Amino acid sequence: QVQLVESGGGLVQAGGSLRLSCAASGRTFSSYDMGWFRQAAGKERECVAAISWRGGRVSYADSVKGRFTISRDNAKNTVYLQMNSLKPEDTAVYYCAADPRSWYDREDEGQYHYWGQGTQVTVSS
Numbered sequence: 001q002v003q004l005v006e007s008g009g010g011l012v013q014a015g016g017s018l019r020l021s022c023a024a025s026g027r028t029f030s031s032y033d034m035g036w037f038r039q040a041a042g043k044e045r046e047c048v049a050a051i052s053w054r055g056g057r058v059s060y061a062d063s064v065k066g067r068f069t070i071s072r073d074n075a076k077n078t079v080y081l082q083m084n085s086l087k088p089e090d091t092a093v094y095y096c097a098a099d100p101r102s103w104y105d106r107e108d109e110g111q112y113h114y115w116g117q118g119t120q121v122t123v124s125s
Contacts, residue, residue: 002026002114004096009119012086016123020081022096022116030054030074032099032114035106036081038092038121045095049081050106059106064090086123093118 008020020036033052039045048061049070058070067086072079079096097112105111 002029002032002098004098004114004116006094006096006116006119009094009121011122011124014086014088014123014125016086017082017084018086018121020083020094020096020119020121022079022081024077024079024098026077029077029098033103033106034070034072034079035097035100035112036070036079037095037097037109038090039095039118040089040092043092045109047107047109048094050100050103051079052103057103083121086121088123088125090121091123092121094121095119 003025005023035050036048037045048064051058051070055072067084069082095118096116098114100106101111
């Protein structure tokens with residue numbers, strides 16, 4: 001069993017930066033692929049970034065490429081999402097998720113086994 005706790009959300013002006021953290025409990029964290037999702041009001045949840053269990057593979061949604069960076073520190077059981085050049089359209093609740101059925105399922109929220117409670121990110125114009 002894995003428990004995920006996100007932190008680092010908040011209010012930031014457009015063009016600013018935030019770094020989200022997702023701390024995981026459990027000894028198997030380092031064996032899980034991880035994903036960051038977001039859900040804006042009235043919209044479906046979307047995968048913005050994913051990272052493989054050893055960190056050797058990463059992927060990003062087109063909307064965040066070049067601005068967001070996903071990383072992980074398996075020694076600290078933590079995955080990060082560095083968000084730069086934030087835009088008002090990045091406003092959403094951000095969730096981390098663990099253990100998709102496979103790397104190829106990383107963008108499908110229905111394939112993840114574990115979820116955090118979410119952290120709000122609000123970008124003002």
